Amino acid sequence: MILHIDMDAFFAAIEQRDNPKLRNKPIIVAGNSKRSVVSTASYEARQFGIHSAMPVFQAKQKCPQVIIVPGNRHKYAAESKRIMEVISGFSPLVEQASIDEAYVDVKGCEKLFGPPEAMAEKIRGAIFNKIFLTCSIGIAPVKFLAKIASDMDKPNGITLIPKHKMEAFIADLPIEKVPGIGKQAMKKMAVLQILTLGDINKYDITLLNKKFGKMGTRLYQLAHGIDENRVETQYSRKSISSETTLSRDISDYKSASNVLLALSQRVGRDLRKKKMICRNVSIKIKFSDFTQITRSKKNDSWICSSAAIFNEALSLYKKVILKKKIRLLGLGVSHLSDQNTPVQMELLWHPEGKAKKQWESVDMAVDSIEEKFGSNMVKKASLNIPKQGEKKMSPITCMKVIIKGRVQGVFFRVETQKAARGFNLTGYVKNCPNGSVEAVFQGDEAGVKKMLEWCHTGPPVARVDHVLPESTKLPQGCDTFDIRY
Numbered sequence: 070m071i072l073h074i075d076m077d078a079f080f081a082a083i084e085q086r087d088n089p090k091l092r093n094k095p096i097i098v099a100g101n102s103k104r105s106v107v108s109t110a111s112y113e114a115r116q117f118g119i120h121s122a123m124p125v126f127q128a129k130q131k132c133p134q135v136i137i138v139p140g141n142r143h144k145y146a147a148e149s150k151r152i153m154e155v156i157s158g159f160s161p162l163v164e165q166a167s168i169d170e171a172y173v174d175v176k177g178c179e180k181l182f183g184p185p186e187a188m189a190e191k192i193r194g195a196i197f198n199k200i201f202l203t204c205s206i207g208i209a210p211v212k213f214l215a216k217i218a219s220d221m222d223k224p225n226g227i228t229l230i231p232k233h234k235m236e237a238f239i240a241d242l243p244i245e246k247v248p249g250i251g252k253q254a255m256k257k258m259a260v261l262q263i264l265t266l267g268d269i270n271k272y273d274i275t276l277l278n279k280k281f282g283k284m285g286t287r288l289y290q291l292a293h294g295i296d297e298n299r300v301e302t303q304y305s306r307k308s309i310s311s312e313t314t315l316s317r318d319i320s321d322y323k324s325a326s327n328v329l330l331a332l333s334q335r336v337g338r339d340l341r342k343k344k345m346i347c348r349n350v351s352i353k354i355k356f357s358d359f360t361q362i363t364r365s366k367k368n369d370s371w372i373c374s375s376a377a378i379f380n381e382a383l384s385l386y387k388k389v390i391l392k393k394k395i396r397l398l399g400l401g402v403s404h405l406s407d408q409n410t411p412v413q414m415e416l417l418w419h420p421e422g423k424a425k426k427q428w429e430s431v432d433m434a435v436d437s438i439e440e441k442f443g444s445n446m447v448k449k450a451s452l453n454i455p456k457q458g459e460k461k462m463s464p465i466t467c468m469k470v471i472i473k474g475r476v477q478g479v480f481f482r483v484e485t486q487k488a489a490r491g492f493n494l495t496g497y498v499k500n501c502p503n504g505s506v507e508a509v510f511q512g513d514e515a516g517v518k519k520m521l522e523w524c525h526t527g528p529p530v531a532r533v534d535h536v537l538p539e540s541t542k543l544p545q546g547c548d549t550f551d552i553r554y
């Protein structure tokens with residue numbers, strides 16, 4: 070369940086708390102110029118029909134004795150911070166939605182605070198005891214309903230919409246109460262005779278999309294009690310990304326899609342390791358002239374499989390018109406959420422649901438193999454397609470090489486890195502304190518062999534006299550060939 074906590078007449082309540090002369094009186098917080106509008110009205114002022122965003126002169130007409138108090142943003146921001154601290158004492162899953170509103174996911178809090186209603190009661194009490202302000206709280210299985218509920222019993226009220234009453238509530242919910250419905254949309258609603266959110270169910274999704282654009286899908290979902298927006302903590306706003314500077318500039322679709330596939334697997338693995346799911350996929354392309362672009366898309370549903378991430382990335386890539394060669398490709402996911410946050414799967418409308426699930430279980434298996442044996446053990450078949458005329462890949466081997474007997478400079482390391490990437494090897498090269506150089510190459514047998522040869526035959530700056538290969542294992546997390554210091 071989700072709580073939506075909304076402070077009652079926030080700015081006005083702070084002013085009344087701090088100045089006893091203002092208590093129980095109609096006050097508005099507003100500027101004092103002719104064009105000023107009401108920022109917040111106290112409940113006493115609201116009885117005269119005054120509300121936020123009303124021009125001050127109009128408020129004065131409605132209630133001549135209204136007291137105008139100039140606002141103090143700093144004070145309100147400081148109070149807001151104190152309130153959020155109180156709320157954070159109850160759950161780590163808190164999303165501050167505005168200066169006086171927050172969402173709380175109560176998952177896992179039952180043991181400590183009891184059922185959601187009891188927890189709401191405790192939060193309301195704690196805020197009042199510490200801050201001396203009242204708030205109203207809505208409790209519902211999804212975010213948008215929690216927000217609507219918090220507005221139903223103001224001030225100082227707690228409203229619960231339990232899961233089993235959701236359907237009936239939606240059926241009767243006036244459409245104008247649904248967040249995000251503007252005036253234009255309301256006109257279309259009237260034409261379609263949609264008076265309540267439940268009325269949306271009279272129409273199919275194709276028509277809704279045609280009439281309302283992207284909002285169509287959202288409306289369809291809301292009418293079915295689905296709200297994919299989750300409580301987003303500061304942590305979940307972060308992103309996971311990975312990028313690769315290519316060993317040579319590319320411009321062909323196949324190479325680019327192969328790189329994106331590898332990046333999707335890497336990012337997908339990190340995402341799943343953190344037990345997160347995502348909604349946003351973005352790609353970054355740096356061109357040969359070092360200019361760069363990013364493209365990003367918010368997905369309709371939550372994903373965590375590498376295949377789904379790859380599909381999104383590829384569709385973004387396909388829309389880019391290439392005029393220059395690519396030297397770097399990056400891929401990131403953001404808008405993250407906890408995997409375990411309950412989604413109403415039984416209601417979830419997703420045509421590819423089954424395929425998605427299957428991919429996720431494939432990913433889990435791959436992840437656990439890589440966990441045990443290191444990355445690059447498993448690759449999707451399309452990454453392994455041999456280029457024309459090339460032999461089939463031989464088994465992956467890993468070789469540690471100690472290089473002695475030369476002064477090793479930065480050129481050596483860079484040249485080694487270039488060569489290793491050219492042979493499709495991962496691993497690293499680093500200088501050792503005793504003057505030797507240690508390099509670990511991992512890749513297919515042929516590549517490692519070529520690399521060992523290269524040590525003797527490469528450019529003079531990188532040529533070495535003694536190479537001591539030994540079998541080894543590459544530490545985890547080496548997806549590319551790095552220079553280490």
Ligand SMILES: [Mg+2]
Nearest residue numbers: 075076077169
């Ligand atoms: Mg409020």
